[in-house]
Amino acid sequence: MIYIGVTGWGDHDSLYASGVSSRDKLKEYAAHFPIVEIDSYFYAIQPKRNVEKWVQETPETFTFIPKAYQGMTGHQRGEIPFETKEDMFKAYMDSLQPLQETNKLSMVLFQFPPWFECRKENVDYLRWCRAQMGDIPVALEFRHQSWFKGEMKEKTLQFMRSEKWIHSVCDEPQAGEKSVPTIVNATDSEKTLVRFHGRNVHAWTKPVKGQEWRDIRYLYRYNKQELQDWIPHIRQLEKQSKDIYILFNNNSGGDAADNAKMFIEMLGVEYTGLAPKQLDLFND
Template sequence: MITIGLTGWGDHDRLYTTPVSPRDKLQEYAAHFPTVEVDSAFYAVQPQRNALRWVNDTPEGFRFIVKAYQGMTGHQRGEIPFESKEEMFHAFIESLQPYIETKKLGMVLFQFPPWFDCKKENVNYLRWCKVQMGDIPCALEFRHQSWYRTGFREGTIQFMKEEGWIHSICDEPQSGEGSVPIVLDSAGSDTVLVRFHGRNIHGWQKRNHANWREVRYLYRYNEAELREWAGFLKDLEKSSKHVYAVFNNNSGGDAADNAKQMIQLLGIEYEGLAPRQLGLF
């Protein structure tokens, strides 16, 4: 099964035909897609009341991909706002309980930063993270090319298999060490994640740019690129029971359009979506 969605639900204005309050956007989003990535969890461990509201705002078959808190993946600058790493992981896991209890948790996404390279201490930290998370399904995404270099790629995939990580496959600009290639391998799991970051090579690593985060994901996939990926997704479906694909190329508002194009190319008709809101005319 191929399940397609977007990263976040607040910024996709083309989905909302009438003015919608921020509080109601997820309900309307769920009329279009059966999954979403909760990126707000990266910036702060969310209170359970938020997750409880979100699971109540979505239909039974809806699935959440919750991004791991930045302190857990080494993005956090300075001290973490917890007494220890163990306390931080415990707080994050507690925040997941509404998703788990309603069986709406697709996975937790651990996206590591470009400076998290392939070395022993980082491999050991990944093992430690997996122990902390227990049986919660977790996806692993790298941003440093060293994990997939010749001589290391097979070891990285084998490590994911042995440790039970879901492979997060990326489509992103190829701009040196701070990017990873497309590696179409399910890592032996019955679930695989694909994230579409766009291919804006000029904006990918310009961190000194005033609006860097907005420029970075400014890209619209063309039909040829989407058709190629439709074939890739079908191939991944042969080796994985669940293929999740989320579009993150939303700096120009293109993610929703590209995701809908992909659904159409694959000939998918999702059942059990939320009721579609009607416009005035």
């Protein structure tokens, strides 16, 4: 099965009627897509009350892909607000409990930063992270080319298979060592993740003068031919994995939702069990 969605549910204006409050956006989002990435987890481990609310607001078949907290992947600079890394992982896993209990957790995404290079100590840390996560499905995404350069490509893929990491296949700008190529290989027979980051090569690694870097990094709209070129890749991954999860992250300009809908149509995918298209205006 192919599941397509976007990252977060707050910024996709094309999905929502005017005047929809932020508290109702997830309910409406779930009328369009069967999955979503919870990017808020990256900035803070979410309290259970938030997660329980999200579970209640989505259909039974809807699932989530939370990102690993930034302290878990080495993005956070400065003090981590936990006494130990073990405490941090335990707090993260505890917060996932409502998703696990309702079968709404597809996987957790560990996206490592561009300075996380292919080195022995980093390989050891990946093993440690995987052990901490127990039987929770986990996807792995790199941002440094060294993991897939030359002979390291096959070694990295084999490592992911043996350590039970789901490969996060990326479409992203090719901007030297701080980006990874598209490697169309599954490492898990059950699940594979694909993430579309856009192809804004000029803003991928460098701030643009006079503009907020994070506001334009994912500024890109895929055209029909670019998505068409991806269909053989998806078909190839379907032969290797039972379920393919596809997330569009190109939303600096609000393009992710439109591209996701375009890809659903191009792949001929139809979903059942989505939320009603229009909210009941008389609900509390």
